[in-house]
Amino acid sequence: MAGEFNRSTWPEARRIADILRKETIGGALLLAAALTALIWANSPWAQTYQDLRAIEAGPAALHLNLDLATWAADGLLAIFFFVAGLELKREFVAGDLRDLRRATLDEGLAWIDMAGLAVLAGIGFTVSLLIGELAFGTGEADARFKIAVLAGSLTAALLATVILRLRARVYRRIHRSETADSDHDGIPDLYQQP
Structure with a gap:
């Protein structure tokens, strides 16, 4: 019985890694x-889930006795x-971004498209802050923060919409060229070129 939990062999450990x-x-x-957490938190055993979340751990002397x-989350x-x-x-040291001349976009795309997507990513980040603050924040001082995050998200959404709408013609042209099927065989011509 004692030999059942011995260390595994190197090939087995490497395979698992x-x-x-x-x-x-x-x-x-x-x-x-x-x-698993969603099911557990919404099951009849939800109180045990809440009790587990509330357990505090960490050194109190460093003010790190957190639940x-x-x-x-942190x-x-x-x-x-x-x-x-x-x-x-890695990208800046050894990848394509180590030389900006090598950082190219696909044909038909421009850096403004990347800016539009970056703005959309910013929206996701600020909305996640807002959701976290709405879910866990309390107090009157938090109201100004919530309004500021919401206003920033809406402004970013408006800016991203304008940028991406201005480039919609380019996206439609790219889509048509990538999905063209002149021989109607169900395979786009792009994939049949020699």
Whole structure:
């Protein structure tokens, strides 16, 4: 019985590590954990879920005695920005962005299109701040913050709409060229070129 939990062999450990390094596995694990939490929080055992979230951990002397919900939210956010920063660093040091002349867009696209998408990403970020503040914020001072985030999101949405509407003709032309099927065989001509 004692030998059942011995360390696995190197090939087995490497295989498991390679599986866990795949982006799809990480996403699937995160999705499964989120789904489990949603079901648990809305089940008859919801109080145990709330009790688990309320457990405080961390050194009180450093003012880090936070509940598990805060540790999970802040920890996942820190990991996300750490990984995003590593990817950006790799692109700027060894990728296509190390020389701006190599940073090209597909034919028909312009940098203004990227600006429009960046504005949309900003909308997503500010709306997530607003949702977090509406869900967890309290107090009268928070009202000004909520209004400012909402106003910024609406302004960004308006700006992104204007930018992307001005470029809609280009997008339609790209779509027509990529989906053209002159021989009507169900395969776009773009994929049949030698």
